[in-house]
Amino acid sequence: MAKTFSFIAIDRNGSRTTGVIEAPSEKAARDRLVGQGYLVEFLQEGKAAKPGRPAVVRHVVGPMFGRVNLESLERFFAQLHSMYKAGVHLHQALETLGENSRHPVLRSVIRDLKTFVLEGRMMSEGMEKYPEVFTPLQVSLVRAGERGGTLERSLKEISEYLKREIKLRNQIKRATFYPKLILAVLIVLPLVANAAVSAIAARTGGPAFTILSITSSIWFWVFAGFVLFFWLFFSRVLLPIPAVRWVWDLVVVVTPYVGSTIRMLTMARFARAFGALYGGGIPLATSVVLAADACGNEYLRRRMYPAARMIQEGRTVTEAFASTHAFTPVTLDMTATGEKSGNLDSILDHVAEQYEDEAEVRLEKMPRVLGVLLLLIAGAVVAYIVVSFYTQYINAIQDAAS
Helix, strand or coil: CCEEEEEEEECCCCCEEEEEEEECCHHHHHHHHHHCCCEEEEEEEECCCCCCCCHHHHHHHHHHHCCCCHHHHHHHHHHHHHHHHCCCCHHHHHHHHHHHCCCHHHHHHHHHHHHHHHCCCCHHHHHHCCCCCCCHHHHHHHHHHHHHCCHHHHHHHHHHHHHHHHHHHHHHHHHHHHHHHHHHHHHHHHHHHHHHHHHHHHHHCCCCCCCCHHHHCHHHHHHHHHHHHHHHHHHHHHCCCHHHHHHHHHHHHHCCCHHHHHHHHHHHHHHHHHHHHHHCCCCHHHHHHHHHHCCCCHHHHHHHHHHHHHHHCCCCHHHHHHHHCCCCHHHHHHHHHHHHHCCHHHHHHHHHHHHHHHHHHHHHHHHHHHHHHHHHHHHHHHHHHHHHHHHHHHHHHHHHHC
8 A cells, every 4th residue: 555755855956845755665755756866865654744834934034034143053052962961851951942042033943843842743843944044954963863862962963063164154254354344444435535625624614625526426326326235136135046156156166266265165064064964874865965055155066966866876975976076186085085994974074174274274364465455455545545635635726826
């Protein structure tokens, strides 16, 4: 007699899809999905519970206003791991964390997760309701922990992964702060100069004039507003579209020096995620897919995806990785070593540490070089303002005298 199975799978285009399939057994259902070209992430008997949130909330309101910062998420998983390890029941731990959480969105989500647990359902089911809060990587690790009786280890893996991701993002923020500051000064400097000249002219009765007269034109500000609006629209609306993101990330990857640094960071993120997933009991092919989702570069992510299908077909991890041309030689060499020694997850953790160290050095160099270039531009702008000021001031005096 045929049974109904719900599934989550990756299609040939790399898109994640959900649905139901009828088959005599779980193995038959999995084989049928694989035969249709799907990479199965999750399969269970019975129909999946429908999300309890309206589509507009799930896909529009949630992504715009329901996000939770990584610091709050890391604290949540770290505290949940500590309480669960100490023997506190899961629903009691969630109740305590929900009451003490300072983040309003996360507090509401935790309370909903507690309801799921009290109803006898898995916490990972509740996490799936909030894709803007919990990534597929986190959901998969929790699901594997719930099914394998290793939830404590899964929670620890997520906490440590988020801690490393926060450290990496902070390094990038520190590296780009100085260039951003100089760029902001370059934009504000002409406006401050014009305001100062106007204030001096009004106080002393001297001649008034405009430095960089283009800034006094209404069309200049219309253009500046359009550029700002386009950038916000591009980064918030267009960039999340996979096709646009693919082109953008391709341009970034092929950019000299910057591209090699981004590739290092991508390899580090993939290796960290893969080590956490595979070490947490996630199947090998599924670990590749979820780690690719976490790598942060759409262009490289799509090139990594076929590796999972090749692994399902029986090829070694090293062969599958090499055939995609998305992985660096160091990653391939270390992967081969990890396969032979049976320590693939720990070996890839070492790869992540190595690339994070190299990327950190590069991130320290980049702002210095870029800062010097921007500083030279700022010096040229200041020189122009000074020369323009005295030139126009002398001309204004001569015109007044004549």
